[in-house]
Amino acid sequence: MNGPDEPGDDHWIDPEIIRPYVVTRGRTRPAHGRFDLISMALAVGHPPGPDAGLDPEHLRILRLCREPKSVAEIAAHLNLPAGTIRVLLGDLFDRELVSAQEPQSEVDMRDMKMYRAVLDGLRSL
Amino acid sequence: MVFARSDRPRIPTAIKILIAGGFGAGKTTMVGAVSETRPLRTEEVLTDRGVGVDDLTAVEAKRTTTVAMDFGRITLSDEYVLYLFGTPGQERFWFVWDELAEGSLGAVILADTRRLADCFPSIDYFERRGTPFVVAVNCFEGSPTFELDEVRLALQLNPSIPIIMCDARKRESSREVLIALVKHSARLRAEPVSS
Numbered sequence: 001m002n003g004p005d006e007p008g009d010d011h012w013i014d015p016e017i018i019r020p021y022v023v024t025r026g027r028t029r030p031a032h033g034r035f036d037l038i039s040m041a042l043a044v045g046h047p048p049g050p051d052a053g054l055d056p057e058h059l060r061i062l063r064l065c066r067e068p069k070s071v072a073e074i075a076a077h078l079n080l081p082a083g084t085i086r087v088l089l090g091d092l093f094d095r096e097l098v099s100a101q102e103p104q105s106e107v108d109m110r111d112m113k114m115y116r117a118v119l120d121g122l123r124s125l
Numbered sequence: 126m127v128f129a130r131s132d133r134p135r136i137p138t139a140i141k142i143l144i145a146g147g148f149g150a151g152k153t154t155m156v157g158a159v160s161e162t163r164p165l166r167t168e169e170v171l172t173d174r175g176v177g178v179d180d181l182t183a184v185e186a187k188r189t190t191t192v193a194m195d196f197g198r199i200t201l202s203d204e205y206v207l208y209l210f211g212t213p214g215q216e217r218f219w220f221v222w223d224e225l226a227e228g229s230l231g232a233v234i235l236a237d238t239r240r241l242a243d244c245f246p247s248i249d250y251f252e253r254r255g256t257p258f259v260v261a262v263n264c265f266e267g268s269p270t271f272e273l274d275e276v277r278l279a280l281q282l283n284p285s286i287p288i289i290m291c292d293a294r295k296r297e298s299s300r301e302v303l304i305a306l307v308k309h310s311a312r313l314r315a316e317p318v319s320s
Contacts, residue, residue, distance in 0.1 A: 038139035076165035101136035121201025
């Protein structure tokens with residue numbers, strides 16, 4: 001028997017689908033920045049205190065980004081879609097709590113120095 | 126006297142390489158073989174462009190699709206980090222590829238000799254887009270062995286495109302495939318440095 005607070009089959013919604021929207025409060029785009037899948041983020045400044053008004057997900061991102069991490073990596077570690085991470089990173093960027101580095105663009109693909117660095121890196125694996 | 130402006134660690138620039146090929150060709154295996162961590166998975170919620178959607182009652186409601194991608198990371202230096210992305214195999218997710226291919230260094234197309242035709246869509250896609258690619262023939266145990274020339278012929282591959290045998294489970298072998306791709310991409314796109 002279903003009580004009044006127990007959802008029936010008609011109302012059951014997978015919490016995994018809801019969570020991304022809850023943590024961004026319904027926002028689907030970041031306030032600032034593009035944040036490609038491989039844009040790199042790094043936590044900067046002093047870690048914010050509990051009165052900073054940040055959500056647990058923001059704080060987890062800051063902890064993770066003590067070393068530079070890509071949007072894709074943050075998404076994988078927090079088990080949230082990349083789009084959600086973009087929004088949260090935008091918040092942190094606004095508050096100057098992270099700095100970001102956009103990835104190599106298509107134009108930069110003519111840079112011989114980059115190819116040499118990639119080859120050297122791969123050879124020393 | 127010169128002071129460093131900042132004692133913050135510098136943020137490396139990220140570079141991406143795509144690992145494409147048919148379902149079961151060994152994409153995630155190759156990502157895992159060379160990556161410094163086990164392959165990670167990210168999900169991208171994408172808005173369907175809705176081509177062919179004729180449901181006029183739902184004009185406002187965009188359809189969304191969640192696409193999962195496996196990827197790995199190789200820290201090359203303080204300056205560069207390399208990300209390897211396995212492309213989503215299902216053809217209906219092809220609209221994701223443009224986003225993934227944009228700004229990529231190039232692509233490895235993994236070929237499985239038991240199902241060679243599976244890599245035609247990838248070859249077509251990267252040829253059309255002008256993304257440099259190499260074909261890596263993944264040699265599974267028990268898979269029919271072909272000469273590389275036979276595979277090249279079967280795939281109607283342009284002679285300028287490198288084709289290599291590999292074992293996607295082996296780090297060394299997968300690394301050689303990546304090196305071949307980087308050299309090929311540099312030949313096609315890098316401007317000669319005057320020195």
